[in-house]
Structure formats: structure tokens, C-alpha cells
Amino acid sequence: MENITAYIEQHKDRFLEELMDLLRVPSISADPKYKDDVLKTSEIVKTRLLEAGVDHAEICETQGYPIVYAEKMIDPSLPTVLVYGHYDVQPADPLELWTSGPFEPVIKKTDLHPEGAIFARGSCDDKGQMYMHVKAFELMMNTDTLPCNVKFMIEGEEEVGSESLEGFVKENREKLASDVILISDTGILANDIPSITTGLRGLSYVEVEVTGPNRDLHSGLYGGAVANPINILTQMIASLQDEQNRITIPGFYDNVEVLSTEERAEMAKAPFSLDAYKTALDLSDVHGEEGYTTMERNSIRPTLDVNGIWGGYTGEGAKTVIASKAYAKISMRLVPGQDPDKITKLFCDHFKNIAPKSVKIKITPHHGGMPYVSPTDDYGYKAASMAMEDSFGKKPVPVRSGGSIPIVALFEQELKIKSILLGFGLDSDAIHSPDEHYGIFNYFKGIETIPRFYKHFTDLKK
Numbered sequence: 001m002e003n004i005t006a007y008i009e010q011h012k013d014r015f016l017e018e019l020m021d022l023l024r025v026p027s028i029s030a031d032p033k034y035k036d037d038v039l040k041t042s043e044i045v046k047t048r049l050l051e052a053g054v055d056h057a058e059i060c061e062t063q064g065y066p067i068v069y070a071e072k073m074i075d076p077s078l079p080t081v082l083v084y085g086h087y088d089v090q091p092a093d094p095l096e097l098w099t100s101g102p103f104e105p106v107i108k109k110t111d112l113h114p115e116g117a118i119f120a121r122g123s124c125d126d127k128g129q130m131y132m133h134v135k136a137f138e139l140m141m142n143t144d145t146l147p148c149n150v151k152f153m154i155e156g157e158e159e160v161g162s163e164s165l166e167g168f169v170k171e172n173r174e175k176l177a178s179d180v181i182l183i184s185d186t187g188i189l190a191n192d193i194p195s196i197t198t199g200l201r202g203l204s205y206v207e208v209e210v211t212g213p214n215r216d217l218h219s220g221l222y223g224g225a226v227a228n229p230i231n232i233l234t235q236m237i238a239s240l241q242d243e244q245n246r247i248t249i250p251g252f253y254d255n256v257e258v259l260s261t262e263e264r265a266e267m268a269k270a271p272f273s274l275d276a277y278k279t280a281l282d283l284s285d286v287h288g289e290e291g292y293t294t295m296e297r298n299s300i301r302p303t304l305d306v307n308g309i310w311g312g313y314t315g316e317g318a319k320t321v322i323a324s325k326a327y328a329k330i331s332m333r334l335v336p337g338q339d340p341d342k343i344t345k346l347f348c349d350h351f352k353n354i355a356p357k358s359v360k361i362k363i364t365p366h367h368g369g370m371p372y373v374s375p376t377d378d379y380g381y382k383a384a385s386m387a388m389e390d391s392f393g394k395k396p397v398p399v400r401s402g403g404s405i406p407i408v409a410l411f412e413q414e415l416k417i418k419s420i421l422l423g424f425g426l427d428s429d430a431i432h433s434p435d436e437h438y439g440i441f442n443y444f445k446g447i448e449t450i451p452r453f454y455k456h457f458t459d460l461k462k
């Protein structure tokens with residue numbers, strides 16, 4: 001295993017520069033303005049895979065952004081690892097809150113990253129983590145240590161719901177046949193507390209529009225006599241949670257998988273400091289569903305959150321007006337037992353039900369996704385655990401994450417393959433936020449751990 005760290009040491013600077021180059025292209029999938037950049041990024045990923053030594057790489061066109069597919073088949077009798085990642089990134093705004101340009105990557109030191117971290121949109125989610133796989137593959141090729149077959153499937157629509165990938169997976173079952181899917185798009189608890197993500201929450205996402213009068217009105221002439229859609233919307237939203245911070249939508253908790261006392265006790269063993277958590281976020285107190293810990297609230301319990309709310313006058317000074325319309329974007333994170341389509345329907349029915357006659361309601365559902373839980377007693381998890389232990393000198397703890405990667409449940413459903421979520425980011429890396437960054441330590445730890453996963457997985461499978 002010495003050759004791994006020696007190879008990384010020797011190529012460190014180039015590994016960093018190549019990632020920085022990738023981060024300079026603003027591959028924002030949500031905004032059509034960046035279409036050429038998203039396409040350009042897919043080409044770069046393909047080229048880098050070819051340079052790293054794959055036999056074959058292609059750009060698979062879809063209705064949306066292309067999927068980069070590549071493979072290196074050394075022996076059909078050996079296991080095959082399918083790597084999934086995404087080359088698209090979230091929009092960078094609000095731009096004014098970045099301390100350096102979102103697409104001008106720079107290395108800066110932080111408290112949690114004393115060795116430095118790369119600041120740029122996509123550095124952690126997911127270009128930096130995806131690129132670890134390309135470099136780990138290069139390393140195995142150049143040190144003659146690739147122990148099994150590899151396939152790469154890198155998409156450009158993860159941040160907007162992976163719509164095209166869904167069709168691609170259904171139409172390419174044979175091509176994607178493999179023994180395990182390996183993904184680095186999640187995190188670890190801390191740089192000295194390795195962990196493996198064993199669950200992801202699902203998602204249901206809706207946009208609501210509340211209409212009162214047919215035009216904006218003078219709030220003096222009409223105020224008090226007609227429904228103000230902003231007042232109504234905020235009252236309706238407030239009623240979606242009760243005093244125990246439980247969601248009030250009838251049927252919302254039906255079938256929610258309940259963890260046993262033993263499972264909860266096991267979960268509680270994962271290191272977590274509530275004080276550090278509050279301090280990091282400048283909070284005097286946390287908030288959430290009664291009867292559950294913070295770790296449980298953000299992993300095994302479902303949520304409902306307003307992601308954005310707008311309407312009326314928000315400009316300078318005071319304008320006295322009753323707006324005609326008010327809007328909100330609402331996400332519900334789901335856990336095993338909950339189906340996104342059913343939850344969306346329950347939300348729509350309930351929201352229309354509680355609306356007073358004085359307003360009209362329009363609801364537009366957005367992309368959603370199923371939750372995912374992975375086993376901890378199969379070869380994939382064991383190999384990941386051994387690989388992390390080799391690299392960190394500590395056995396990783398299994399942790400269920402609150403985030404969502406909806407396509408993972410679909411992989412299981414369509415391909416019947418389990419995914420291993422071997423991520424290396426930190427929750428504090430500010431993914432989706434201004435000043436997103438990825439630790440240099442984390443980047444190289446990933447490149448070091450991935451070849452070890454391949455080795456252990458292949459050995460276990462023999």
C-alpha cells in the first residue's frame with residue numbers, strides 16, 4: 001500500500017491544479033445561461049478519464065445534459081465497480097457573500113482545514129469528490145494495481161433532479177451491470193472521525209401560489225376587508241407544524257419506519273457535540289421535533305421547510321399595498337416508508353383543504369426522490385470500512401445523512417445494485433452556500449482510500 005501515498009505525494013500539485021481547472025468552468029445546470037459551460041465540463045471529464053487510462057469513454061446525449069460514460073474492463077471474471085458522480089454544480093448566488101470568486105478557485109486555511117481548503121462552487125459538491133475517483137483510477141493504472149473492472153457514469157443534472165439519468169439507467173441496464181456502485185457525494189463526521197453514509201433522505205418539493213384579489217390594492221382602502229394572500233400564506237404555513245414541531249398533514253407519518261430502541265442507541269454512539277454544533281451556527285438553542293435528538297432530527301425523521309417565500313413590496317421605504325399574490329417553495333425530506341408521490345398528494349390535498357374561501361391556491365410539484373438505506377453487513381460496506389480504517393487509522397462509524405441523492409434509490413430499483421456512499425466532505429464545507437470549500441486533506445484522503453476500497457472489495461468477492 002506504500003505505492004499509494006508515494007504516487008499521491010509525487011503528483012500532488014498536478015492533482016490540485018487539474019481540479020482547480022475543472023472548478024473554473026461554471027457548470028450550473030439550473031441556469032440555461034451556462035449551457036455551454038455545462039457541455040464543456042462534460043467534455044473535460046471525458047478527456048480526463050481517457051488520459052487516466054480508460055479503454056473507452058463517450059458522451060451520451062440525453063434530452064438534457066449529457067452523461068459521461070467510460071470503462072476499463074480488465075477481466076470479465078473479476079468484479080466491476082461502477083462509479084457515479086456529478087459534474088454539474090449549484091448556482092453561486094448570492095454572489096456578494098463570497099469572499100473570493102465562486103469560479104476562481106483559491107486555497108485558504110480554515111479552523112477545520114488547517115492544511116488549506118479549495119474555495120469554489122462545486123469544490124466539495126461534487127467536482128472535487130468526483131475527481132478523486134478519476135485520480136484514484138489514474139493511480140491504480142500507473143502503479144499496476146487496478147484489481148478489478150471499472151465503469152464511470154458522471155452526470156450533469158444531479159442538482160436539478162437527475163431526470164435524464166433516470167431514462168439512461170432504464171435503457172442501459174446491461175451496460176451498467178456491476179457489483180457495486182461507488183459514490184463520493186456525501187461526507188464524514190470530522191477529519192479525525194471517519195464515517196460512512198448508510199442512508200439518504202427522500203424529497204418532495206412543491207411551489208405554492210396563493211391569490212387574493214385580482215390586483216394589488218391600497219392597504220388602507222381595502223385593508224381589513226379582503227384576504228391578504230401573504231397573511232394567509234404565512235398562517236397556513238405556520239399551521240403545518242404543531243407545538244411539538246410535528247407535521248400536521250394528515251397521513252404524513254403513516255408508514256414512517258420506526259427505529260428500535262437498540263438502533264437509536266447505536267446511532268447515539270456516533271460522536272456529536274451539541275455545544276459545538278450550536279457554536280458553529282451561532283445558535284442559542286436548537287429546534288425540532290420533540291422526543292428526538294439533533295442527530296435523529298436531521299437523519300431518521302422527516303421534515304417540512306420553507307426554502308423561499310415572496311410577494312408584495314420588498315423595495316426601499318414603505319409602500320402601502322395588499323399584494324394580489326404570495327408564493328413559497330416548500331421541501332419535505334422523507335425517510336424510509338414514505339413515498340414522494342404520495343406525500344406530495346397529501347400535501348396538496350391538505351393545503352387546499354385548509355385554505356380559506358377568500359383565496360385561490362395553485363400548487364406546482366417539482367422533482368422528488370425516494371429515500372435510501374444501505375446495509376452494513378455486505379461486501380461493499382465491509383470493503384469501504386476496511387479502506388477507511390487503512391487510511392484514517394480508525395474504524396469508520398455508520399451514519400445516516402439528512403441529504404438526498406434521489407438517483408441512488410433508482411439504481412437499486414432498476415439495476416438491483418447497492419450503492420456505497422464513500423464521501424469525504426464536512427457538513428461545514430458550505431455546499432450550496434457562499435464560500436463552498438473542500439479540504440485538501442479530504443481530497444487526498446479520498447484519492448488514497450478509493451484504491452483501498454477496490455482492493456478490499458475484490459479480495460472479499462474472491
Ligand code: BES
Nearest residue numbers: 125158159160161185186187401403404
Ligand atoms: N451531494 C448532495 C447531497 C448530499 C450532501 C447528501 C451531503 C448527503 C450529504 C447533492 O448534490 C444534493 O445537493 N442533493 C439535493 C437534492 C437534489 C434533488 C437537488 C439535496 O439534498 O438537496
Ligand code: MN
Nearest residue numbers: 125126158185
Ligand atoms: Mn452532490
Ligand code: MN
Nearest residue numbers: 090125159432
Ligand atoms: Mn448538491
